[in-house]
């Protein structure tokens with residue numbers, strides 16, 4: 001530990017924070033910032049990245065404190081070892097490796113810290129969410145999860161062992177790895193694994209598709225759920241669509257790598273009537289992984305908490321309803337709509353299910369997927385049936 005070095009790094013951190021306007025993801029901003037500041041060595045880059053994430057992990061808590069003090073307390077909550085804490089707040093050093101609850105109590109006494117201050121809108125969460133556990137989970141980076149395509153289970157496991165990666169088997173097809181593991185280093189695994197969060201993988205239990213059925217993934221993006229559907233039920237016929245052509249090009253690439261050749265893809269803005277494109281087509285199942293607040297993934301992008309407010313939530317709720325109104329008409333009688341969000345908010349979850357009921361659908365199953373219990377994202381999934 002070198003106090004002079006820490007003082008220099010703190011100066012760089014303050015400069016970094018002043019440059020960051022929250023308009024792009026923190027990860028992207030950091031890449032750009034380090035490119036512009038090539039004099040920084042690997043150690044400085046690592047330290048500044050870690051501090052930045054920790055700083056944003058405490059969300060809106062301790063907002064009145066000066067930057068350095070706030071960062072030091074964020075480091076205290078998010079780390080078990082920290083030179084910054086040792087230098088800036090030596091009194092806290094002895095409890096750095098104490099359980100999180102002890103550290104929270106300590107900061108509550110000394111600084112008036114409260115867990116709810118991290119993100120006060122958490123009061124609007126789905127009733128099934130354990131608020132304290134969720135907020136505590138924001139103080140930790142979630143794990144990295146991969147899904148193995150079933151034909152390659154043995155081969156992928158051998159490769160993971162060969163590369164001496166530390167991993168935990170959640171199921172034969174789901175593996176958890178320490179965050180920061182870079183899977184793109186292993187080209188031999190391309191197409192055989194997908195990086196996909198645990199909760200996202202669990203939505204597959206709601207698909208219950210059958211061979212020969214025709215399914216529409218209506219917000220497909222780069223194909224996370226489509227690949228999950230197809231690799232779980234290879235006999236389905238698939239239409240994928242999204243409003244963004246660029247992201248559908250990523251889907252094409254991933255499908256190609258996974259060896260999927262036969263699928264249809266269309267560019268569709270679901271806030272408008274898609275009948276010009278879809279005609280009278282009706283589907284045996286629709287996956288609706290709808291645009292949402294993303295609040296269930298803030299453990300990975302804690303900076304998003306800074307600018308989120310009730311107005312943005314209301315925007316997503318309205319967007320979701322206008323999309324749902326367009327889409328449900330394309331279900332065959334009794335066919336399932338799989339409604340998915342990566343949101344913690346009741347307005348985007350249970351209340352949208354109630355809205356779908358009000359326009360004639362029946363709920364078969366719904367669940368908040370509590371990723372905060374597994375170092376994963378928190379999501380919501382519902383299976384609703386058309387009249």
Ligand SMILES: C[S@@+](CC[C@H](N)C(=O)[O-])C[C@H]1O[C@@H](n2cnc3c(N)ncnc32)[C@H](O)[C@@H]1O
Nearest residue numbers: 219220221224225242243269270271289290291
């Ligand atoms: C939650 S993401 C989908 C993620 C994807 N299903 C996956 O598993 O990786 C939501 C997607 O909805 C798309 N979207 C947003 N507004 C839309 C609209 N009006 N019509 C169609 N798609 C839209 C976005 O481009 C985004 O790719």
